[in-house]
Amino acid sequence: MSIKGEFMYSNxxxxxxxxxxxxxxxxxxxxxxxxxxxxxxxxxxxxxxPERVQIPDGATLETCEFPDATLLPGLVDCHTHTNMPGDxxxxxxxGLESYEIHILQGVKQAKLALESGVxxxxxxxxxxxxxxxxxxGIRRELVAGPRILASGRPITMxxxxxxxxxxxxxxxxxxxxxxxxxxxxGADFIKVxxxxxxxxxxxxxxPSYTLEELQAIxxxxxxxxxxxxxxxxxxxxxxxxxxxxxxxxIHCTFVQSDGSIGYxxxxxxxxxxxxxxxxxxxxxxxxxxxxxxxxRAEEGLTIEEEADLLESVKAVEDRVKVxxxxxxxxAKVIGGSDCGWHVYEFGMFHKELETLVMSxxxxxxxxxxxxxxxxxxxGVSDIVGTLEVGKEADLLLINGDPTENISHLQNVVGVFKSxxxxx
Ligand SMILES: [Zn+2]
Numbered sequence: 137m138s139i140k141g142e143f144m145y146s147n148x149x150x151x152x153x154x155x156x157x158x159x160x161x162x163x164x165x166x167x168x169x170x171x172x173x174x175x176x177x178x179x180x181x182x183x184x185x186p187e188r189v190q191i192p193d194g195a196t197l198e199t200c201e202f203p204d205a206t207l208l209p210g211l212v213d214c215h216t217h218t219n220m221p222g223d224x225x226x227x228x229x230x231g232l233e234s235y236e237i238h239i240l241q242g243v244k245q246a247k248l249a250l251e252s253g254v255x256x257x258x259x260x261x262x263x264x265x266x267x268x269x270x271x272x273g274i275r276r277e278l279v280a281g282p283r284i285l286a287s288g289r290p291i292t293m294x295x296x297x298x299x300x301x302x303x304x305x306x307x308x309x310x311x312x313x314x315x316x317x318x319x320x321x322g323a324d325f326i327k328v329x330x331x332x333x334x335x336x337x338x339x340x341x342x343p344s345y346t347l348e349e350l351q352a353i354x355x356x357x358x359x360x361x362x363x364x365x366x367x368x369x370x371x372x373x374x375x376x377x378x379x380x381x382x383x384x385x386i387h388c389t390f391v392q393s394d395g396s397i398g399y400x401x402x403x404x405x406x407x408x409x410x411x412x413x414x415x416x417x418x419x420x421x422x423x424x425x426x427x428x429x430x431x432r433a434e435e436g437l438t439i440e441e442e443a444d445l446l447e448s449v450k451a452v453e454d455r456v457k458v459x460x461x462x463x464x465x466x467a468k469v470i471g472g473s474d475c476g477w478h479v480y481e482f483g484m485f486h487k488e489l490e491t492l493v494m495s496x497x498x499x500x501x502x503x504x505x506x507x508x509x510x511x512x513x514x515g516v517s518d519i520v521g522t523l524e525v526g527k528e529a530d531l532l533l534i535n536g537d538p539t540e541n542i543s544h545l546q547n548v549v550g551v552f553k554s555x556x557x558x559x
Contacts, residue, residue, distance in 0.1 A: 151176050152555055153199045154531060155186050156207035160539060162507040162522040164500065167537060173207065175529040178554035183523060200557070202533050205549045208503070209523050210255025210282075210530030212510035213485045214415050215386065215472025218242035218270055218284075219262035222481040228336055231263070231300035238263045242270040245475075246281025248482035253545065255530035255553045256511065256520050257282045258472065260365065260386070261290040261327050263301050268322045280558060285514055287327035288318050290367070291353060296344045297333030297367060308352040311345070315356040325514075326357040328382070330366040331373030331391075334478075341395050343373040350380035363515055365415075371400060378406055384413040384513060386472070390458050397454035399461045408466040413513040415472035416459040418491035420480045421451045427479050459495035469497070470513045471506035486545035493542055500539040529555040 152175040159171035161183075172189050174182040182189050191197055219238040220230055222245075230238070242262070249257055259267045267286040274281040289303035291314045296304070305314035315326055330345055332338035345353070350366070357364045358381075365384040366377040369391045377385055385407065390399050407414060428445040431437060437445065463469055473488040474480055480487075485506060492502045511521025520528050531552040536544025551559040 149196050149198045151181075151191065151195045151197050152529070153186075153189065153191075153197055154202070154207065154552070155199065156202045156533060157204050158206040158537065159183070159523065160206055160208040160503070160537070161524070162209040162504065163524070164504060164508075167206065167539060171207065173523060173529070173531065175552075175555045178528055180523065180525055180527050180529050183525060200550075202549060205533040205535060206537055207523070208532050208534070208538065209507045209521060210532050210551065210553065211253050211485055211506050211545070212514065212521055213249065213254045213257040213473050213475070213506070214384070214470055214510050214513055215260050215417060215474050216245070216249065216257050216482070217261060217474070217476035218245040218259050219266055220476030222476045222479065224479045227298060227334065227477075228300065235264045235266055239266040239269055242266060243273070243279045243281075245482040246270060246274060246279065246284070249475075249485075250280055250282050250553065251548070251551060251559045252483035252485060253532035253534070253548050253551050254485050255282050255532070255551070256285070256514070256516065258285045258325070258365075258514060259287065260472075260474075261287055261298055261301055263289070265321055271322075282553065283520070285324040285516070286322065287325050287365070288321055288323045290327040290329055291315065291318070292329040293344045293349075295337055297329040297331070297335045297338040297340075299335065299338075308348055311349050311353045312356045315353055315360065315362075319357075319360040319362055323362065325363045325365060326353060327365050327367065327386075328353050330368050330377045330382075331370040333367060333369060340369040341391050341393055342370050343376050345376070347376050347379055350376050350382070354380045354382055371403060374403060374407075378403075378410065378412065382412065384415055386415045387417050388414045388458070388462070389455065397451075397458060399458045401461070401465065404461055404465040404467065407462065411468070414462055414467045414469045415513075416455060416462070416469060416491070416495070417472060417474040417488070418452060418455045418459060418495070419484075419487040420474040420478050421448050421455065422491060423480050423487065424448045424478060425452055456491065456495050459492070463496050468509070468513070469505060470510045471502070472510070484546075486543055489542045489545065499542045502542045503538045
């Protein structure tokens with residue numbers, strides 16, 4: 137996958153030495169005091185105590201010192217929507233905007249993500265080819281943003297979730313053609329809507345594609361060397377996606393046919409027994425609760441808003457319960473914010489990682505869910521996700537220790553992407 141940095145310094149500097157008071161390697165090791173990372177071009181070449189770092193002969197060195205900060209790998213967010221504003225506008229309404237507005241929205245969102253320390257992210261679905269263009273614009277350094285892994289348009293059935301993004305396909309032949317078209321256009325992975333969702337009329341409590349269609353999508357994507365992430369709200373859709381061999385269950389909400397949420401341990405065991413990743417997306421609802429509670433305190437709520445709040449509090453509780461069970465049963469749960477959707481603003485990935493802690497993960501494991509494990513889930517763990525020699529110099533500096541409190545991720549001091557300081 138072509139996401140490795142191509143940057144070389146132009147000002148005569150050959151190496152960058154970044155010293156930090158504490159280092160968290162993103163591999164689960166205890167935080168280490170007084171450490172330094174030596175970067176050559178875009179690559180980490182040494183990690184050691186500063187006095188032990190060997191500067192190569194002839195190197196021209198630039199040093200950055202962060203004596204009070206913690207250095208950790210740049211964050212990896214498995215789920216974003218750069219075309220979406222994250223201000224409560226529905227997908228149906230964003231669909232009425234022009235492609236030009238979608239891509240300009242993406243420019244804003246990519247910058248917010250990068251400055252918050254997200255140096256790699258998946259875009260899980262946008263309109264037309266706008267996310268491919270955004271990715272190319274970032275590669276050309278026309279605009280600032282994380283390295284993006286793009287699905288382009290999600291594949292969905294007629295009237296299915298996100299049909300307005302432009303890749304409607306029905307039947308085995310059409311879904312295979314849709315995968316081929318997206319890969320040809322530049323898709324890094326395939327996103328498929330295995331159930332309905334928040335799109336009006338798409339029926340989130342029911343599966344959308346048949347098993348045969350899902351199998352065809354997965355088979356075709358895997359033949360083209362692409363991973364598959366399946367949007368799954370209804371439990372039957374989760375089971376179909378497992379049968380089809382998708383690589384990631386997105387949302388994985390266990391909604392039953394009557395609309396209620398109920399974890400089925402047999403399905404949970406199946407998920408844990410496979411190498412399927414799970415991306416719960418809890419804060420996208422919790423953020424709405426926060427917003428309504430704030431409004432209630434400041435100016436009061438309407439009757440409809442009170443009902444929304446009640447429903448959303450229950451929805452968050454149900455999702456936390458499901459995710460707790462999945463974690464207990466040994467499923468591979470990773471962090472993906474779904475930012476851009478509903479009222480989830482970009483630049484707040486730590487909020488989703490907080491919900492994994494609410495679901496029973498340790499703070500240290502929640503950090504791994506947003507770094508190393510997320511990179512594995514996206515198939516890029518040889519390039520990013522940990523601080524290791526040979527990997528890209530994607531670095532985040534914060535005040536605090538995220539292995540003790542994941543919320544400390546919001547105290548950003550500095551961000552480097554591929555060895556370039558971007559904040
Ligand atoms: Zn999403």
